[in-house]
Amino acid sequence: MSPQTTNQTKHKLPEIKEIRSRFRNTIGKYIIKRNTAKCIACGKCAEICPHGVHVMPENYLKPFRPIEHKCMGLSCKETEHYCIEHCPEDAITIKPNPLLDTLGDYRWTSEMLLGHFSMAETGQAPHQDIEYNLGNSGGGFDKMRFIEPDSSLVIDMADEDIDTSIELNKTGDERPKKTISMPCYGGGMSYGSTALSVIVGRARAAQKLNSLTCTGEGGYPPNFLPYKEHVITQVATGLFGVREETIQNCPIMEFKYAQGAKPGLGGHLLGEKVTEAVAKMRETVVGNSLFSPFPFHSVYSVEDHKKHVDWMKEINTSVLCSIKVSTPTDVDMVAVGAYYAGAHIIHIDGSYGGTGAAPDIAKKNIAMPIEYAIPKVHRFLEEEGARDKVTLIASGGIRNGLDVAKAIALGADGCVIGTADLVAVECVRCGNCESGRGCARGIATTDPELGNMIDEAYVEQRLINMYMAWRKQWCDLLRSYGLKSIKELRGRSDLLVHLDYLDEEERKQYQPAPSKKLVL
Amino acid sequence: MPKKYHIESKAAPPRFYPVGKYATIEFREECAGSCKKCVKKQCVYNIFKDNYLHHSKMDEPEYLYTCNSCFRCVQECTKGIFSRVVNPEYREIGDDYWTPDVLNRTWYQAHTGSIPVSGAGYRGPFVGKGFDSMWTDMSEIVRPTRDGIHGREYINTCIELSRRPERLAFNEDGTLAIKTKPILEIPLPIIFQQPDFGVLSKAVLISMLNAAKTMNTKIMINVADIDEEVADFGGTLIPQIGKENVQNYKELIGQVDMVDIDYSDNFQDTIKTLKAINKDICISVMLPLSAKIDYAKTCVEISKADMDTIHVVADSSGREFDSDNPRFIKDMLRDIHTALIDASMRSQINIIASGGICMAEHVNKAIICGADGVTIDRSLLIAMECRLCDRCKDGLPCPVEFETIDAEYGSNRIVNLMVAWRNQMLEMLGAMGLREARRLRGEVGRSMWFEDLERENFAPIFGERKVSIDVG
Numbered sequence: 001m002s003p004q005t006t007n008q009t010k011h012k013l014p015e016i017k018e019i020r021s022r023f024r025n026t027i028g029k030y031i032i033k034r035n036t037a038k039c040i041a042c043g044k045c046a047e048i049c050p051h052g053v054h055v056m057p058e059n060y061l062k063p064f065r066p067i068e069h070k071c072m073g074l075s076c077k078e079t080e081h082y083c084i085e086h087c088p089e090d091a092i093t094i095k096p097n098p099l100l101d102t103l104g105d106y107r108w109t110s111e112m113l114l115g116h117f118s119m120a121e122t123g124q125a126p127h128q129d130i131e132y133n134l135g136n137s138g139g140g141f142d143k144m145r146f147i148e149p150d151s152s153l154v155i156d157m158a159d160e161d162i163d164t165s166i167e168l169n170k171t172g173d174e175r176p177k178k179t180i181s182m183p184c185y186g187g188g189m190s191y192g193s194t195a196l197s198v199i200v201g202r203a204r205a206a207q208k209l210n211s212l213t214c215t216g217e218g219g220y221p222p223n224f225l226p227y228k229e230h231v232i233t234q235v236a237t238g239l240f241g242v243r244e245e246t247i248q249n250c251p252i253m254e255f256k257y258a259q260g261a262k263p264g265l266g267g268h269l270l271g272e273k274v275t276e277a278v279a280k281m282r283e284t285v286v287g288n289s290l291f292s293p294f295p296f297h298s299v300y301s302v303e304d305h306k307k308h309v310d311w312m313k314e315i316n317t318s319v320l321c322s323i324k325v326s327t328p329t330d331v332d333m334v335a336v337g338a339y340y341a342g343a344h345i346i347h348i349d350g351s352y353g354g355t356g357a358a359p360d361i362a363k364k365n366i367a368m369p370i371e372y373a374i375p376k377v378h379r380f381l382e383e384e385g386a387r388d389k390v391t392l393i394a395s396g397g398i399r400n401g402l403d404v405a406k407a408i409a410l411g412a413d414g415c416v417i418g419t420a421d422l423v424a425v426e427c428v429r430c431g432n433c434e435s436g437r438g439c440a441r442g443i444a445t446t447d448p449e450l451g452n453m454i455d456e457a458y459v460e461q462r463l464i465n466m467y468m469a470w471r472k473q474w475c476d477l478l479r480s481y482g483l484k485s486i487k488e489l490r491g492r493s494d495l496l497v498h499l500d501y502l503d504e505e506e507r508k509q510y511q512p513a514p515s516k517k518l519v520l
Numbered sequence: 521m522p523k524k525y526h527i528e529s530k531a532a533p534p535r536f537y538p539v540g541k542y543a544t545i546e547f548r549e550e551c552a553g554s555c556k557k558c559v560k561k562q563c564v565y566n567i568f569k570d571n572y573l574h575h576s577k578m579d580e581p582e583y584l585y586t587c588n589s590c591f592r593c594v595q596e597c598t599k600g601i602f603s604r605v606v607n608p609e610y611r612e613i614g615d616d617y618w619t620p621d622v623l624n625r626t627w628y629q630a631h632t633g634s635i636p637v638s639g640a641g642y643r644g645p646f647v648g649k650g651f652d653s654m655w656t657d658m659s660e661i662v663r664p665t666r667d668g669i670h671g672r673e674y675i676n677t678c679i680e681l682s683r684r685p686e687r688l689a690f691n692e693d694g695t696l697a698i699k700t701k702p703i704l705e706i707p708l709p710i711i712f713q714q715p716d717f718g719v720l721s722k723a724v725l726i727s728m729l730n731a732a733k734t735m736n737t738k739i740m741i742n743v744a745d746i747d748e749e750v751a752d753f754g755g756t757l758i759p760q761i762g763k764e765n766v767q768n769y770k771e772l773i774g775q776v777d778m779v780d781i782d783y784s785d786n787f788q789d790t791i792k793t794l795k796a797i798n799k800d801i802c803i804s805v806m807l808p809l810s811a812k813i814d815y816a817k818t819c820v821e822i823s824k825a826d827m828d829t830i831h832v833v834a835d836s837s838g839r840e841f842d843s844d845n846p847r848f849i850k851d852m853l854r855d856i857h858t859a860l861i862d863a864s865m866r867s868q869i870n871i872i873a874s875g876g877i878c879m880a881e882h883v884n885k886a887i888i889c890g891a892d893g894v895t896i897d898r899s900l901l902i903a904m905e906c907r908l909c910d911r912c913k914d915g916l917p918c919p920v921e922f923e924t925i926d927a928e929y930g931s932n933r934i935v936n937l938m939v940a941w942r943n944q945m946l947e948m949l950g951a952m953g954l955r956e957a958r959r960l961r962g963e964v965g966r967s968m969w970f971e972d973l974e975r976e977n978f979a980p981i982f983g984e985r986k987v988s989i990d991v992g
Contacts, residue, residue: 023595065600099594102542102604105643139646261641264658264951294950295659328658329968351655354641360625361635361944363642365881366656366951368968372977379980397641410981419641430589433639440564440590444639450564493981501982519541519606520621520644 016123028068190218201459260396353396357434378411401470529633653991727930838876857890
């Protein structure tokens with residue numbers, strides 16, 4: 001696939017390259033069994049399967065074990081390459097994989113996880129019959145649909161000509177303009193909570209995609225320096241690793257007041273994760289738990305907050321300032337306060353967002369889901385006459401490309417992505433990021449053995465692939481509504497419907513919300 | 521520094537292997553045998569330590585309480601012989617309200633005394649029924665009430681059970697001009713309630729009593745079950761007394777701080793009798809929340825009597841009695857709380873809510889809806905490993921042998937659960953910027969409700985909602 005260049009951003013989009021799973025056995029929606037007693041190794045299955053499920057290289061006596069995750073499933077029956085039909089010995093069987101009952105949850109269903117594994121592998125929308133755009137949560141984004149487009153509006157425009165970039169400095173101040181080529185960037189993941197290769201891989205992908213990633217509150221590893229134009233320095237309440245040079249390095253600094261997954265609670269890095277390298281980076285003691293308190297003890301008013309912003313702006317005279325807050329009842333007031341204090345970006349983090357560790361009671365119960373907060377803040381900023389002078393970024397429960405598009409249609413300029421990045425590198429959301437040695441899959445860990453399970457190049461390419469697959473979705477969507485830029489989608493909530501607000505007849509026109517009851 | 525209310529937890533591992541969520545399945549006939557890369561040996565969590573010599577130990581597939589769902593064994597086995605399914609036994613435990621997840625988390629907390637913490641984001645439905653249709657608020661920047669994570673110990677979870685005077689009056693010299701009765705308070709808004717089922721052996725009962733005493737709270741217990749040994753718990757007890765037998769328990773009534781009586785037509789006569797025996801005794805009046813009565817109005821009527829606390833009771837799922845379409849306790853509490861405010865009685869009396877409280881978050885949410893505190897009963901049994909299998913109700917043996925429980929162990933498990941619950945309450949209170957559980961009472965402004973959020977944020981975009989909101 002040849003690299004693309006967008007007219008609007010003049011940024012050369014990165015190349016998609018297939019990059020396989022790190023694991024020997026991939027997980028598919030179906031189990032395909034080839035009965036070895038019956039199979040005569042004729043190679044017919046490998047010959048006809050266009051998806052590479054059956055592979056039998058030349059000079060091999062037998063085909064390989066079927067690569068199940070590539071199988072398009074029972075819908076293949078309608079095609080001319082249905083292996084079961086063609087097998088002369090009836091040796092092949094296909095059935096749903098019961099493993100999927102034990103994978104995923106209401107928000108990230110097993111199919112959404114598999115869909116993202118597939119996109120990260122191939123850079124294309126999955127060809128398998130899996131639902132990767134909708135979760136099973138029964139509300140919010142999962143009940144919203146884009147309306148059927150008017151066919152007369154469709155424009156004929158190549159993907160590379162469609163503008164998916166967003167502006168991050170709309171204030172008109174003397175600071176530099178900053179445009180990123182994607183309507184989303186990477187959320188904060190700290191050195192300490194996440195493996196170094198993962199966060200550096202994210203930075204490498206951000207550079208290629210002309211996007212951003214964020215340090216989280218774990219200091220600024222020197223490995224970031226080659227990509228510093230794409231790394232946001234986060235300043236959070238523990239101030240770990242915050243130094244003059246780390247503020248000077250960055251194009252954007254982010255004040256994190258709160259995190260959607262644990263609003264009002266602060267952070268806690270368990271002692272096990274504070275290795276020598278982490279302690280050095282954070283200027284703390286090996287093995288000691290690290291608390292990021294809540295709130296900023298130097299900020300008890302908007303004036304105090306402005307003092308912080310001014311301080312950062314003095315240290316780096318070209319830095320843009322992002323304010324990350326969660327979503328309390330008065331999130332609209334908080335956003336306006338942050339704007340008047342000099343923020344370029346207001347970043348609202350909804351309550352269903354990800355985290356390396358948080359009390360379950362906080363994840364479920366405190367603050368509002370992002371779907372409510374976006375229109376609330378968007379409207380209030382409009383009423384204040386400030387909407388076009390600040391960039392509104394949403395995060396916390398934005399799982400896939402269509403969620404990003406829905407968030408933008410509700411009023412955000414763009415989104416911040418965390419969990420999906422990790423899913424692209426094969427996180428299964430088991431939730432054990434914080435316990436013991438950390439993530440058993442080598443993602444959210446600083447364990448010397450586990451932390452080396454992933455290399456940066458793998459992370460970089462998997463992320464590029466996933467975001468390029470998302471980009472294709474956005475381009476298709478924009479084209480269908482006659483829009484040339486994703487900026488034109490902002491606030492176009494007229495393009496959205498919510499299934500619960502439609503008459504029964506109207507509702508039937510849209511894909512129903514998945515509603516499988518799960519065992520939690 | 522003021523003295524802090526702090527109860528130590530101590531790990532109390534389960535006596536019986538808990539019902540785990542997942543079962544691993546191995547297709548052993550395809551196993552490579554002495555594979556040097558056997559994933560069982562490489563498990564990060566070492567959960568196979570007892571059986572990775574699988575050929576010599578031909579056990580049944582194990583149900584793993586400890587499996588952390590990392591899928592590495594499934595994905596790395598050289599022969600691909602591993603798979604997993606949801607443990608069918610796990611699906612069967614509990615019911616729609618007391619879900620397997622609730623039971624599993626309760627066991628974990630009773631085991632460790634720790635609050636459930638995990639990585640990744642929330643996994644559940646967008647919204648649910650009952651308490652799952654509301655969120656609590658938090659304060660973003662202006663937080664004069666707290667001092668970070670270490671200030672949490674000073675959040676007060678104390679509630680009163682005694683009546684407060686309508687107003688204070690003072691003499692010219694500044695002394696009180698009215699008589700006030702002794703204040704009865706407990707340090708956490710949770711009272712234990714003797715469960716109405718289960719193998720309630722003496723040891724089980726003593727476990728609950730010991731735990732209540734350790735936590736410095738109280739336990740409501742049927743007066744008929746109070747023998748000499750139980751009576752020794754004195755101030756920890758809240759005997760539940762029917763009007764007909766008040767006279768039979770004069771001595772006991774003289775020794776306790778509080779009793780719980782049934783609401784009836786002549787409950788005021790019972791109160792008089794009780795006061796004649798013990799003039800300072802606190803009295804709670806128990807009112808089942810039945811659709812057949814106007815319970816808000818009844819509560820106002822009760823509040824005007826010489827009592828202290830109204831004890832409203834819903835069924836074990838928090839639902840109204842005697843209704844085909846029962847309301848949930850959160851809505852009933854809001855009605856009762858508001859009716860008492862309208863009658864200018866709310867600040868004088870207390871409301872304790874029973875029914876449907878199965879997680880720590882429910883305590884705070886019930887208080888936001890208007891209760892002062894709650895009672896719990898089933899959770900006490902679950903803390904001691906009960907699986908809500910109902911076998912005891914049919915006279916069948918208990919799978920976790922309640923009859924053999926050691927009272928010290930049982931109380932340890934309950935104390936652990938309460939420590940974990942209280943810590944979770946503190947997390948929520950802290951996030952809200954509140955330093956007192958009492959300040960949370962009826963504080964709906966510190967909460968967000970599904971129906972309000974939909975109306976305020978979605979109605980301007982999507983218009984009129986066509987699917988009715990059923991979050992009751």
